[in-house]
Amino acid sequence: MNYELSTLHKDLYIGGKWRPAADGGRFDVLDPGTEEVLGDVADATVEDALDAVAAAHAAGPAWAATAPRERAEILRRAYELLIRHKDEFARLMTLENGKVLAEARGEAVYAAEFLRWFAEEAVRIGGEISTAPSGANRIMVLRQPIGVAVFVTPWNFPAAMATRKIGPALAAGCTVVLKPAKETPLTALAMASLFEEAGVPPGVINVVPTRRSSAAVAAMLRDPRVRKLSFTGSTEVGRVLLAQAAENVVKCSMELGGNAPFIVFADADLDQAVASAMVAKMRNGGESCTAANRFYVERPVAAEFGRRFAAAMAQVRIGYGLDEGAQLGPLVNAATRNKVAELVADAVQNGAELLTGGKARPGRGFYYEPTVLSGVAKDARILREEIFGPVAPIAVFDSEEEVIALANDTVFGLVSFVHTRDLARAMRVAERIESGMVGINRGVVSDPAAPFGGWKQSGVGREGAHDGLLEYLESKYIAVSW
Ligand code: NAD
Secondary structure, rough: OOOOOOOOOOEEEEEOEEEEEOOOOEEEEEEEOEEEEEEEEEOOHHHHHHHHHHHHHHHHHHHHHHOOHHHHHHHHHHHHHHHHHHHHHHHHHHHHHOOHHHHHHHHHHHHHHHHHHHHHHHHOOOOOEOOOOOOOOOEEEEEEEOEEEEOOOOOOOOOHHHHHHHHHHHHHHHEEEEEEEOOOOHHHHHHHHHHHHOOOOOOOOEOOOOHHHHHHHHHHOOOEEEEEEEOOOOOOHHHHHHHHHHHHOHHHHHOOOOEEEEOOOOOOOOOHHHHHHHHHHHHHHOOOOOOEEEEEEEEEHHHHOOOOHHHHOOOOOOOOOOOOOOOOOOOOOOHHHHHHHHHHHHHHHHHOEEEEEEOEOOOOOOOEEOOEEEOOOOOOOOHHHHOOOOEEEEEEOHHHHHHHHHHHHOOOOEEEEEEEEOOHHHHHHHHHHHOEEEEEOOOOOHHHHHOOOOOHHHOOEEOHHHHHHHHOEEEEEEEEEO
């Protein structure tokens, strides 16, 4: 079985073949729950990355020429395989990322849903035809695959961030090179086997784990055969890649960092708001770009919301991801845990009160307690930077106007959450908030059928929905007289 740690292919997947890195380099993958080495994988060189581009380029014309129905059916088979093997994929994700099994199973299904959605979209690539206003000719618009796409993905959702890109690219008729995060290459390699089993021809998908990301990605972006970059990761790295992509004017989709406000008005159903806060904060252990990062609660209910939320957070069982009872696993690495600890210390130093948690767990593994802070100063670092951990800072607000200004006072604009029983207010606030997505009375918005993406420095382009497919298609206008 190619989806289990012991039997998984751990080399590079290029042109339908498994092979070691050109210089024989390999790197270790760690279990963040134990800090032990799980195994090693091939470490792609610049030469390997360019070989992958060449393989994708060579496979391009034949893949673009396949019938949409054939591409749809391959994607559908990949969906079915991922559902069938969701437990093996979940185990791999838990091992290399640390997330608990329930989260990992949820991600396997979520990842599969992108394949099902884009299997359905593959046969819905439309065009347009109209008469020119002058009446002289017809305006015909075709949509054609853009060409070779390079994907750079993060460690927090190792399966879903891959299928959210591979699904639409393959549906559109593009071929791809996937460079997964160095923390989580195993899921990406298992994904290569899955697509191979689903019948994806050699060269259509290539997977090149590497510790030398910056050199490998820069070289691929300099290669004129690459026509598309889709990146999910931090805004900091996104900016660097946008600049590199500018050289060859490569079309970019960027899913970057977030700083989601979670707003609770005094008229909200507080039980429901707390349940929703638990999801918005704790999905994926807080390591999610859509995670609620700042809790703004209207003054009359702030103390009560804080008390109930802290009580719910204190109930969360920390543990090793593979243990069935565990609800919160470790953070992905020491750096992430140290940053979380630093943000909490800074908030406390500046007057915030700890309602629960506030400590890293001693011993092996990068665990941090579920934490709620109240009375956080409105200019605190923790409200401005992405926390990426199980920590919820609460600040108080007094008016709708004030909270909209607070919510928009950030360079980010991925998602926002609004809780109120007043529908008119919910819609008013949703319209004025500067983010690509808004959740009203709910703590999760992600759905393969919805356009996922950010405003401002949270991103460019959309993934999912029909929009996600359009990112991989070029328009061609043909002026025709008949
Ligand atoms: P990261 O930016 O450090 O890394 C993302 C990817 O880029 C990894 O594959 C990494 O190896 C690669 N990379 C890093 N430096 C590079 C360079 N100089 N050149 C080329 N590639 C490079 O992000 P991360 O820590 O893996 O992930 C966390 C970040 O991702 C958070 O900011 C989070 O908000 C964001 N994220 C966004 C979304 C979204 O859809 N908007 C989804 C998930 C995660």
